[in-house]
Amino acid sequence: MIVAEQKSLAEIDQLVRNAKKLLIVGCRECVTVCMAGGEKEVGILASALRLKWENEGHKTEIVTAMLQRQCEPEYVAELEKQLDGVDCILSTACGVGVQYVAEKYPIWTVPALNTKFAGGALEQGVWTEKCGLCGECVLHLTGGICPIIRCSKSLLNGPCGGSHDGKCEVSAETDCAWALIYDRLKKMDRLDLMLELQPVKDWAKSRDGGPRKVVREDVRL
Amino acid sequence: MSVAEPKAPVAEKASGAAAPKEGAPKKAESPFRTDSKLERLFAQGEFVVTAEIGPPKSASSKGIRENAKILKDATDGQNLTDNQTAIVRLSSIAAAVHVLAEGGNPVMQMTVRDRNRIALQSDLLGAYSLGIRNTLCLSGDHQSFGNHPTSKNVYDIDSIQLLQTVKGLRDDKKFLCGEDCKINPKFYIGAAANPFGDPFEFRVLRLEKKIKAGADFIQTQAIFDLERFERFMAMARERGLHKKVNIMAGIIPVKSAKAMEYMKTVPGMIVPDEMIARIKGAADQASAGVDLAVEMIQRMRQIEGVRGVHLMAVGWEEKVPEIVEKAGLLPRPKVKE
Structure with missing residues (x-):
């Protein structure tokens, strides 16, 4: 599978801070398995940004969505109905998923992860490159x-x-x-x-x- | 600083000469594959001595020229390292040209870390055209050790494939892609061997692969662990490798016990503690280091299949003539006509 790792909250903040309404989109495939961009991680990331911005008095609305697979156009099309007022999409998929989303919609789309390699788990919490x-x-x-x-x-x-x-x-x-x-x-x-x-x-x-x-x-x- | 013209390359002159007319009596074929002095000295049965010169982290030729002057009569060949430990230094080709200008016999080291097959072959052509006749084909230290650890490495081909490339150009007049190289570079081809790398049992088999790939001579990693080196040589002799390639034993003259402690931490090097203790216990560590190097050379001369020594006195090149002399290897032999 593709193994990815989330960027730091500080970096993500800088990437999306200027948005009025931010959509964070997760993926249920590889990045769910490697615990970088699945439903759980999307929820945690949204909470962390909300908390940070609340403390700073910064106002950006955050909504979230999950796709089965961001690397296939049919699934990416499902986002259509959740884009009302969204001016920035933060994708927690691998680099492939980010591109499919960016290609599909005329909305500024940025990556929440650094895509690392094709590999697998060595043990809980440790992944290694294989191919x-x-x-x-x-x-x-x-x-x-x-x-x-x-x-x-x-x-x-x-x-x-x-x-x-x-x-x-x-x-x-x-x-x-x-x-x-x-x-x-x-x-x-x-x-x-x-x-x-x-x-x-x-x-x-x-x-x-x-x-x-x-x-x-x-x-x- | 002026750069003297390197000696005119002999082979290029020859290849530029008119081809013999058909029916004309053929000249006797040279028993040599190259114009290299090293090839001839090995053929004469000499115990060959080479030494390393580390090019500077600057655009100055001064140190290289000085070292070349010191080493040219005390050794038979002078290795110029190629961005050793992945630190940017004056290029091994340019350094080799400075050595040529001082009357030395450069061995241009080439790693496959920084250049792809296009650049490597291009540099082989250029180096030969400048008069360089020996090359040493290496993998190169990983860039993470050097001063540009965020760089991209190349490793388009590996060191064994570089040997095949240099040999293919020389013996088959072919580039790696199969195209003809009409006026071809004819290098005397060197490779490294590390008897102290692992897996130990594979090291001799790897040496054999390098011979198959085209190595004419071998310069080993620095030897401190004599017992392991002797085992390596015994295995090499068992497979008859000492008769197929000229093996030169690598020796680092050490200045201090501290330097040895450092070397001990380098992957692929073994430095026995008792040897460090010996230098540590000496009143004058540098002088004990010279004695140790001399003793090592003498031990190497006793080992069947060791055809020479390669001295890596980085930053201490001025000591090499003294070491070679104390080892009874001066004056250096001349090439017989």
Whole structure:
């Protein structure tokens, strides 16, 4: 899933302070799961802003709404009936959701979150990056551990000389992806994969090729 | 400050010469792949000595020139680091040209951290055209260590793929994309090896990968843990790697026990406590550091498969000639005709 984190209240305040009527819109998908922009977080954010502004004597009306999925036009269309008098939308979706809302309505729309990565939970309250979204998966070569995003240098022929006691040179709290790959391949008796020289990657399939599109002729209408 | 013209690159002259006419007797093929002095010295069976020069955080060539003067006769090659520890410094290409101008034999270090395949290949062409003949291909320290930790890194290709790139240009006259490079750079190709990185058992296999990718010579991470280095070399010999590549043992002459304490904290370095205690206990720590470096060089000469040493006396380059002399390695050998 997409993992995101809420911006600070002070930053959000600055982004929406000039509005007369603010709509905070949550999303029930990834950001609900990672506890950054679901119904609960929208409620808390609205209360926090109301409280802050009350104390400061600042007047901006706040209303809230929830969408099942902000990254799909059909769901975003549901907002229509809640926009009366709204001059600013604060989206607590990932960057994708914010864009869908902004594209749909001629209303100033701002993000409440910083979209971090494609990953998952490690434990309650801890999420970790797992996929580099590089457009050409190499997990079959690396025992199911992504070197593109989990190695700080995206090495295809790792580990570098900075791998120490299974940790990355960048931080003692970060596992060295190539140490994990080595251990896994050794356990699976597939170390031969690590001896092969992996050729240079086609980054054109990643974001370096420009904004990407997936077209499926078989499912188009 | 004037920049003297580097020596005219030999290979370029040769490649600019008219092609031999068909039917004309062929010249005997050179047994060498490059014009590098290092390649010839290894071929002569010499115990080769290189040293590192760290370019400054400024636009001044003064320190590089001075160090080049100090090192050119005491060593066979001089490494110029490429924005070491991700701190912005005078470029390794420009530094190498200063070394050439002083009559040295530069080893231009190249990391894949800051340049993509377009820039790396472009710089290889440029460096060769300026007379640089040796390069060392590295991953590079992560930018989070340096003075621009908020920068974007590149890592378009990795260090092993850079070795393949330099070799492809030299031996196949091909760019990475497969296009021909008619007047091609012919570098003597170096790689790093870290016997002190983990997983230890993979380090020799990684060395083998680097040889397959194109490494002609290896400069290792600084050695303090002799026992581990000897185990590494034994594993390398088991796989016959010492005969396929020229391994140079990395040595850092230490000024003080404090410096060693710091090095101990660097990921991928091992500094045994007893060695730190030895320097700490010395009346003159700097002089004990010189003695230790000399002793390490002598130990390295005893290890089968070690073909030379690489001295990394960063900020202490002036001590290198004394160390090399005390190790009995002066004068440096000449290339035989």
